[in-house]
Amino acid sequence: MQNLFRAIPSVDASLAALHRAEAALADSQQTPHALLRDLVAAFWDNKRESIRAGACKNGEELRLEHQLPALLEFVQRGLRPRFRSALNATGVVVHTNMGRSVLAEEARQAVIRAATGYCNLELDLATGGRGSRHALVEELICRITGAEAALVVNNNAAAVLLVLDTFCKGGEVVVSRGELVEIGGSFRIPEVMEKSGATLREVGATNRTHLRDYSAAINENTRALMRVHTSNYRIVGFHSAVSLPELSALAHEHGLPLIEDLGSGSLMDFSSCGLPNEPTVPEVLAKGADIATFSGDKVLGGPQAGIITGRKGMIDQLKRNPLTRALRCDKLCLSALEATLRLYLDPEKARQSVPTLRMITCPPAELAKAARSLANKLRKGLNTQETLCEIDVREDVSRVGGGAFPQYDLPTTLVRIRPAGCSLTALKAALLETVPPLIGRLEDDAFCLDPRTLDIREYPDVLRVLRQALDTASRHTR
Known part of the structure; x- marks a missing residue:
């Protein structure tokens, strides 16, 4: 075994052979020397394990000229970026699992512009003073959705957390039992509520919830009524839920806000391609939701983002919450989101230009x-x-x-x-x-x-x- 160990070529000799090999030359010249050395060392460490396991018994097999093709393949695999296209x-x-929505060409070009040099992320070009990154896309979102105001954070889970932390901390949020969803990555709505400092008040049964269930649950500790989109599953058969206008009327009767978590969130009616007519963001706001949250990187077809739309007074409160800074988006996200939303100003152009819409x-x-x-x-x-x-x-x-x-x-x-x-x-x-x-x-x-x-x-x-x-x-x- 010791003779086999001694037959293993040195790392320096292996590196020299790699540099001479035309197949590895381009990558090896662009790769930090320390990374290349680590990969070569790891390759020979694997051979040592093979020797210990008895899988390698011939010293001739360990000669560099015999192992060079395998070493090249191992190094090239190790040089691949962890984050790559598919x-x-x-x-x-x-x-x-594959990055959700593919960005439109217009959004990709916007990201390149934002990444290539400096930009006006928080620069007010009208005054030359400090501006707000939130203002870059707010007007556009309001125009498309009909909202009074809007705010963008880094994903929809963050949007829900921020809304509950701002308006419901220390109090109760009334939600139908059939809407307490778990989505990908073991993300659960009740756990987000707990992190926000709000207490969940479940009402109704899994398959049926009535207006009287919400009404009976309202008390002096109630801070909001909430509806949650049942992502990833459907309740069929003996099922009923309270309509948004009914729930909105009840909430406002008691001076409470109605929060609508749309999950994926859509700005377009897909019934023409055989899908059910799910409520769009403009419809939800028009029917009485005070706040609606949804994702930017799902059906909307933009970058990862959580978009909060609703009444101006409430959005202003969200902007003042210290959590907003921790959850904010960067210049790349905002540039891609603006370019994507601009396409929605012409719905037919959006269908053709936003890959997600075009594929659906x-x-x-x-x-x-x-x-x-x-x-x-x-x-x-x-x-x-x-x-x-x-x-x-x-x-x-x-x-x-x-x-x-x-x-x-x-x-x-x-x-x-x-x-x-x-x-x-x-x-x-x-x-x-x-x-x-x-x-x-x-x-x-x-x-x-x-x-x-x-x-x-x-x-x-x-x-x-x-x-x-x-x-x-x-x-x-x-």
């Missing part, structure tokens, strides 16, 4: 055409002597995702791939290692691609990484 072929439009509203016939086109490209590019695949198309469904429109399907056409030389699980694993990784669906003994969430400009990358992954998976299978 190809979404799942058909889930607002995919939380894409007609089934157009998706079928895209699926056939992609399938033809894959048949020509994948069915070589080394790689054989059965490729066909089939009607199926997509999902909006992000907690919006749960249990409602969007018609689509899938491209299905059945490789001959490897298993589907091996193909899926190999695709996670490609650059960029390709994420699809395993259904009915096939690896499926949904064109709804693929841009036609990504098709060459889809073909390239599939060819690479099929080759890798087939070699491992053999």
